[in-house]
Every structure is written in C-alpha cells, then in structure tokens.
Amino acid sequence: MKLGFFLRESLRAMRRNAAPSFAALATVLVTMLVLGVFIPAAEVTNNAANSVRSRLIVDVYMQNDATGADDARVKQELLATAHVRSVQFLSKQQAYAQQAKQDPQAYALLATNPLPDTFHVVPDNAADVLGVDAALTHGSGPGGMIDASIHNVSNKNHDTKKALELTSAVKWGGLAFSILLALASVLLIANTIRLSLYARRREVEVMKLVGATDWFIRWPFVIEGVVVGAAGAVLAIVLLGLAKLLLLDPLFSGWTLVGGVRTIEFPALVAVLLGAGAAVSALGSGLSLRRFLRV
Amino acid sequence: MASYGSDTRARRAEALAPSASLKRPSGRPRGGPSVIEFRGVSKRYESGDVGLEQATFSVDREEFVFLVGATGSGKSTVMRLLIKELEPTQGTIRVAGHDLSEIRRRRVPFYRRNVGMVFQDFKLLPSRTVYDNVAYALQVTGGTRKEIRQKVPDILRLTGLSTKLHNYPDQLSGGEQQRVSIARAFVNHPPLLLADEPTGNLDPETSIDIMRLLYRINRTGTTVLVATHDQAMVDKMRRRVLELSHGRVVRDEATGLYARDESTREFAQRMRAPGGRPPGV
Numbered sequence: 122m123k124l125g126f127f128l129r130e131s132l133r134a135m136r137r138n139a140a141p142s143f144a145a146l147a148t149v150l151v152t153m154l155v156l157g158v159f160i161p162a163a164e165v166t167n168n169a170a171n172s173v174r175s176r177l178i179v180d181v182y183m184q185n186d187a188t189g190a191d192d193a194r195v196k197q198e199l200l201a202t203a204h205v206r207s208v209q210f211l212s213k214q215q216a217y218a219q220q221a222k223q224d225p226q227a228y229a230l231l232a233t234n235p236l237p238d239t240f241h242v243v244p245d246n247a248a249d250v251l252g253v254d255a256a257l258t259h260g261s262g263p264g265g266m267i268d269a270s271i272h273n274v275s276n277k278n279h280d281t282k283k284a285l286e287l288t289s290a291v292k293w294g295g296l297a298f299s300i301l302l303a304l305a306s307v308l309l310i311a312n313t314i315r316l317s318l319y320a321r322r323r324e325v326e327v328m329k330l331v332g333a334t335d336w337f338i339r340w341p342f343v344i345e346g347v348v349v350g351a352a353g354a355v356l357a358i359v360l361l362g363l364a365k366l367l368l369l370d371p372l373f374s375g376w377t378l379v380g381g382v383r384t385i386e387f388p389a390l391v392a393v394l395l396g397a398g399a400a401v402s403a404l405g406s407g408l409s410l411r412r413f414l415r416v
Numbered sequence: 417m418a419s420y421g422s423d424t425r426a427r428r429a430e431a432l433a434p435s436a437s438l439k440r441p442s443g444r445p446r447g448g449p450s451v452i453e454f455r456g457v458s459k460r461y462e463s464g465d466v467g468l469e470q471a472t473f474s475v476d477r478e479e480f481v482f483l484v485g486a487t488g489s490g491k492s493t494v495m496r497l498l499i500k501e502l503e504p505t506q507g508t509i510r511v512a513g514h515d516l517s518e519i520r521r522r523r524v525p526f527y528r529r530n531v532g533m534v535f536q537d538f539k540l541l542p543s544r545t546v547y548d549n550v551a552y553a554l555q556v557t558g559g560t561r562k563e564i565r566q567k568v569p570d571i572l573r574l575t576g577l578s579t580k581l582h583n584y585p586d587q588l589s590g591g592e593q594q595r596v597s598i599a600r601a602f603v604n605h606p607p608l609l610l611a612d613e614p615t616g617n618l619d620p621e622t623s624i625d626i627m628r629l630l631y632r633i634n635r636t637g638t639t640v641l642v643a644t645h646d647q648a649m650v651d652k653m654r655r656r657v658l659e660l661s662h663g664r665v666v667r668d669e670a671t672g673l674y675a676r677d678e679s680t681r682e683f684a685q686r687m688r689a690p691g692g693r694p695p696g697v
Contacts, residue, residue, distance in 0.1 A: 323539075328541075
C-alpha cells in the first residue's frame with residue numbers, strides 16, 4: 122500500500138509538473154551523453170599514454186670486441202640490477218639485419234658491420250627507466266659503466282623525460298577532467314531538480330502542515346528523481362548505442378589503423394551511466410528537499 | 417492527545433450525524449485540562465520585532481474563541497506557535513496538557529495531526545482534486561484506502577462539497593476552497609481546530625457560511641480558535657474574545673450570549689439578521 126502510494130504520488134507529480142520534469146530529464150540526458158563519450162575517450166588516451174610508456178626501455182651497447190662470454194656475464198649483471206624486469210639480447214648480426222632492412226641502400230655501402238651487440242633492458246615500471254639508466258652508468262668500470270665490456274648506454278635521457286612527463290600529464294589531466302566533469306554533472310542535475318522543487322515548495326509546506334513526516338514527503342520526490350534520472354540515462358544510452366553502431370563500428374572494422382583500441386565494454390558503460398543517472402538525481406532531489414522541509 | 421477521553425470522540429461522532437447535532441448538553445460542559453494554555457509566553461523575532469509579549473491565557477475544551485487585534489498584534493504568532501512552526505522565546509505553551517517545548521522535531525508531524533489548521537489563503541495542493549486534497553490528510557496518517565473512501569465523502573458532504581469532488585482548487589470559488597481546507601483540517605477529527613483569518617479573502621455572505629461551518633465543527637466537541645480582524649463578525653457571533661495589541665493580551669471577555677447554546681440554524685439566522693440581534697431577544 123505504501124510503496125504503491127509513493128509510486129502513484131511520484132507519477133502524478135511528473136504528470137502535473139511535466140515541464141520541470143522534462144528539463145531535469147534533458148539535463149540528465151545531456152550530462153550522460155557527455156559522460157558516455159568522455160569515459161571511452163579518456164580510456165583511449167590513457168591506453169595510448171600507457172603504450173608509449175611501455176616502450177620506454179634502456180639500450181645497452183657492448184664493446185665491438187665483446188665475446189659471447191662477455192655477453193652472458195653482462196646479461197646476468199643487467200638482470201641483477203634493481204627495477205629490471207627483463208633483458209632482451211640483440212646480436213650484431215640481428216641488429217645489422219634489422220637496420221639493413223630499414224635502409225638497404227645505406228647499408229649496402231658498408232663493408233663491415235659497425236653495430237655492436239645490444240641489450241634491450243625493460244624496467245619494471247616506465248617511471249623507473251631513468252633509475253635503471255643511472256644504475257647502469259654509475260658503476261666502477263671505465264666511463265662509469267658497470268662492466269668494462271659495455272661500451273655505452275643509450276643516452277635518450279631527454280626524450281625519455283619528455284615522454285614520461287607528457288604521458289603522466291595526460292593521465293592526471295584526464296583524471297582531473299573526469300572529476301570536474303562528474304562534479305559538474307552532479308551540480309547541474311541537482312540544480313535542475315532544485316529548481317523544479319522550488320516551484321513546489323508551497324506544496325511541501327502544506328504537506329508539513331497537515332502532519333506529513335519528512336520521509337513521507339521525501340519518498341515520492343526521490344522516486345521521481347530515480348525515474349527521471351533513469352529515463353534520461355536510458356535515452357542517452359540509446360543515442361550512444363546508435364552512435365556506436367552507425368559510426369564507430371564501421372570505422373573500426375574498415376580501418377585496421379584505429380582498430381584494436383580497447384575501451385570499456387558497452388554493457389559496463391550502460392550500467393555506469395544508468396546507475397549514475399538514477400543515483401545522482403535521486404540524491405539531488407532528496408537533498409534539495411531538505412531546505413524546504415525545515416518548516 | 418491521550419488526555420482526551422474516548423467519550424469525546426464518541427460524542428463528536430454522534431454530533432456529526434445531522435439528526436444528533438442538537439443533542440449536545442447545553443451550558444459550559446468544560447473541565448479537565450485546558451486545551452490551550454499560554455503562560456507568560458513571549459516571542460521576539462530575529463529581526464527584533466515583538467510577536468508576543470508575556471501572553472497568558474487558556475482555552476477550555478469545546479470553547480469557541482476569537483482572537484482579534486490589528487495587523488501585527490500577534491494573532492498569527494499565536495497560531496504559528498500552536499502548530500510549532502515557531503518556538504517561543506520565553507514561557508510555556510501547553511496543548512491538552514502537553515508542553516510543546518518537549519515535543520521533539522521528529523515528533524512534530526504527529527503532533528500536527530491532532531491540530532486542524534485553516535488559513536486565509538486556503539493552502540490547498542493545487543495539483544490535486546478536492547477529494548485528493550482531503551484524502552491527503554488521511555494518507556499522511558497512514559489511513560487505509562477503505563477508511564479514506566468512507567471518511568472523505570462524509571466530510572465533503574458535511575462541508576457541502578459533494579458535487580465538487582473532482583474539481584481542482586483553481587476551479588472553485590474562494591468560499592468553496594475554504595470549505596475544502598476546513599474539510600481537510602477536520603477529516604481526522606482533531607480535538608483542536610485553528611483558523612487564521614479564515615474569512616479574510618471572502619465576501620460577507622460567504623464568511624457567514626464559513627463561520628457557520630466552524631461553529632458546526634465546534635458543536636461536535638472540537639475546540640475552535642479563530643483569528644480575525646472582522647469586528648462585525650465577532651460582534652455578531654457573541655463568543656469569547658481574546659484581543660491582542662502589540663503582542664499583549666488586552667481583553668479577554670465572553671460577550672453577550674456566550675453561554676447560550678444554539679443550533680447552527682439559529683446561529684445562521686442570527687448572523688444574517690440586521691444588527692446581529694438574535695430573533696426574539
């Protein structure tokens with residue numbers, strides 16, 4: 122009886138206050154659309170930043186006269202260094218073959234192979250790449266190398282720093298932007314609801330005067346908020362789904378270039394938007410009521 | 417309002433039946449605790465205005481009392497204090513023996529269900545029909561659908577609104593709207609009914625109808641307190657008058673035929689008679 126009564130009350134309120142309800146619904150719709158586009162977009166950017174970071178490695182070049190035994194020793198030393206996840210060996214010949222493939226004309230002119238044996242050292246974490254570099258170049262060997270048979274450690278310090286800064290800026294910027302956007306959505310929805318409640322504050326006042334308890338007044342408003350929020354979110358989801366089907370999917374399937382971008386699964390996105398829409402507007406109407414309930 | 421005996425309710429129910437409306441024992445069958453008791457009550461608003469200044473008075477059960485005074489004399493303050501919309505700065509207010517300051521905020525809605533309230537501006541819910549406006553007061557108290565279906569048509573018949581059940585408030589005249597508001601205030605049969613300028617927006621003829629309705633409710637055993645500045649009406653009604661001036665009680669008297677118990681028909685005849693003299697007096 123009670124739940125039924127509250128449901129009927131909120132439906133009646135929506136019918137009788139169609140314009141404010143529609144405004145609230147439109148606000149939720151727009152906010153959810155923006156959020157629905159932004160969440161995957163933020164993810165793509167984040168993934169791109171992560172893939173750049175995963176490519177940050179330290180290259181260790183051996184002396185030209187290094188023997189196989191030297192290579193094996195250095196490999197052990199490298200693996201023993203802190204924050205090193207893996208070490209990949211590239212022999213002179215492999216390096217030559219790789220480079221010759223890229224620039225056959227230039228390498229055709231060379232009589233001998235000028236390339237040294239190379240180790241690609243992958244750090245645990247992209248942020249440790251500079252630390253690994255420092256550890257390798259501040260040893261006891263000649264030129265500060267940790268081993269005499271190491272000729273050089275790639276000096277991409279500048280580029281690496283830039284890449285690290287840029288990617289972390291993208292990550293944090295994305296996070297800050299999503300927080301701002303979420304905050305803006307909450308405020309926007311709460312404000313719209315507050316406006317529609319303001320129009321009905323007299324109604325609330327009268328309800329209080331005939332002895333309605335706060336929650337008796339509040340429930341229909343909260344249910345109304347849930348219904349309006351969910352309806353706005355559903356509409357946004359339908360629009361996003363259409364956009365995905367008609368625009369993105371053909372694009373991805375036709376172009377391998379942008380293919381393989383991994384984003385949040387659509388069902389998960391639907392759940393997030395639906396939950397957020399309903400929860401935010403229910404909370405918004407419940408909280409906005411507080412002011413008018415103080416009679 | 418546990419202090420109200422169950423006999424009161426029975427009497428009220430009996431009196432509501434049209435045939436029984438004249439059977440109330442005459443005289444002043446008062447006694448027991450006062451329904452309203454103000455003791456040294458002062459109310460100063462934050463703006464510095466004085467709402468009420470050391471007001472002391474009491475109203476007994478089943479009394480019909482007018483609260484008169486110029487605008488700003490404190491009539492509305494008394495009303496708002498009685499429904500606990502305001503808290504007094506000083507003094508104690510008791511309603512049916514309960515100290516209002518002891519009612520916690522959470523319990524206020526339950527207290528208000530025992531006090532019917534009628535306003536100058538009716539305060540109806542604009543998005544509800546006449547029927548639903550009255551039903552809301554019952555829904556608030558957790559009334560069942562069956563109960564609502566019985567009580568609402570009854571009370572609307574009593575107030576003469578049977579033909580307007582499905583109209584919205586903006587489709588009604590002022591007098592009709594005030595009747596709805598009275599029906600809503602009385603549908604729970606509260607022991608106390610407060611009316612703040614109930615005829616302030618109405619023409620004299622309609623005002624008499626409203627007063628007659630209030631009088632009828634009073635005869636069912638409900639204590640009625642009416643704030644008004646309609647001096648002519650007060651003179652004609654000949655009920656107890658409390659006059660306020662600048663927040664002080666300056667007059668408390670039972671005028672003329674106070675003790676005389678008359679039927680609502682006699683009452684209406686007297687009210688419409690020129691000069692306010694009852695026929696045969």
